[in-house]
Amino acid sequence: MREDPMTLSELLAGRAAAAGSTPALTWARPAVTLTWAELDRRVTAVAAALRRVTEPRQRAAILIEPSPDHVVAFLGALRAGLVAIPAGPERRASVLADAEPSIVLATAATVPAIRRFLATLDTCGHRVLAVDTVPDASGFAEVPVTPSDVAYLQYPGGVMVTHANVLANARQAAQALGHTAVVSRPPGDPLGLVLGVALPIVTGRPVVHDASAPDPLPGCYVVAEATALVACGHPAGQQVAIVDRAGRRVPAGDVGEIWVSGPNVARGYWRRPEESARVFCALIPGDDEPRWWLRTGDQGVLNASGELCVTGRNFVAGHRPEDLEATAEQAHPAIRPRAASAFAVPGGQAVVVLELAVGVVPPRGEVERAVRHAVSARHGLTLRRVVVLQSSIGDGLW
Known part of the structure; x- marks a missing residue:
């Protein structure tokens, strides 16, 4: 050894x-x-x-x-x-x-x-x-x-x-x-x-x-893309940054997206190189020491002492909703652009709600099957339900 x-x-x-x-x-x-x-x-x-x-x-x-x-x-x-x-x-x-x-x-x-x-x-x-x-x-x-x-x-x-x-x-x-x-x-x-x-x-x-015991780390921030544990108040052995929409650090006490950098940040997603590059390879402009940052998609605050407070978790069944929505929208030509929404439901599962383009009436079940297949193939996720709405000028489900 x-x-x-x-x-x-x-x-x-x-x-x-x-x-x-x-x-x-x-x-x-x-x-x-x-x-x-x-x-x-x-x-x-x-x-x-x-x-x-x-x-x-x-x-x-x-x-x-x-x-x-x-x-x-x-x-x-x-x-x-x-x-x-x-x-x-x-x-x-x-x-x-x-x-x-x-x-x-x-x-x-x-x-x-x-x-x-x-x-x-x-x-x-x-x-x-x-x-x-x-x-x-x-x-x-x-x-x-x-x-x-x-x-x-x-x-x-x-x-x-x-x-x-x-x-x-x-x-x-x-x-x-x-x-x-x-x-x-x-x-x-x-x-x-x-x-x-x-x-x-x-x-x-x-x-x-012992599954009946209390959580050993209550209130800790866990991210699968960072292997698991990021912080229990103060980050342990890694760096955390709070950034605005442009990817620049915000002042202590301001809310922004949580980014993580450290030896625990995973290598990427299996067979998803484009998404891996976007999520795992962010840069913060003007950093003294350029490094890769993981975009968590979650919202949080770092106070003056460096303690992290998570204010919002944006994952849906372990995935970023915008990624699921983009995949769903591209799954079938009958889906109206920018008209899909992904939601988390109890049990760690996800539901996708989408709207058809105006005047399009595909065979019943075809759009749902296409969305389920696309989400499963790209994200390894089985959707709990796919809700297909007619165009906003009509009514009902399809």
Whole structure:
């Protein structure tokens, strides 16, 4: 192992060698505790199994509920040199269609249901690996990766998080925590992954997963494009700027858009280069040290002491509404320009309302299907509903 570990997998191996018998991760329900040595052993077993059937930098979708198996699958994919894709049950079809994984990770009990689900997709034939039945693998040689390689994709959006990003954000999160044990969100959640998987490996602190516990960081500002945690009052290990519509800094105490810069800012969106350049590669005119800034789309204030207060979240199901609206408007020629609106609805889902051009009457359902397909293909998002209105000179829905 390198003297200065640069990935979660290398750090995990170091924890197992130095303190193998001490607890690493604990689940309250069901009651399960993994020591560093047990976690490392299981991760190595999964990595060895993956290495036999995949190539480095291919993608592995994790279709496992929050559990020790989920964490083992995630870290096993990283140790095998793959790009992990945690996929929640609410958007699995769109995630798999966008990410095109080479293999799907499941548990033995869920393999039949997973195969039935995969059979309903346009692209079937995925390999399925049950991570809880793979044999131990002594002598496995870790697949080398660089800090700038993509470690995992976060959905919705397909945010490309590198190995360096997740280590940086775990260290930043450690600055915001004053206790030694953490009660985490589920590991499939961006902040839950940082707090419940990365932070204990980076710091050696034990972690407890308990979904009924209060949020460990209430009032903190979380942005998936910045891996997860940006600030709990004061930004930790990164820079935050408040800018006006022209992209210039505003005085302390003034409201503007929140921009973020730091080692935790992700590499961009998977297969969306134009949107990645617009969102992740902003510049502030006149900066003493030119740097890339992430446009969050959210509104906030920095006071004189540098404390951040978020005044408005503008995301819709993890996406900027203007991006969803632009995609919807271009999905079908019958849609009137600049006549689509995207809204968030409970459950982390989105609704798009749009208006047809004057005098246009397309076949029923055609516009809705076109919009759903375009939004799914470009953003990896399944819309809860598409509402199609006739031209404003008419009435009713179409």
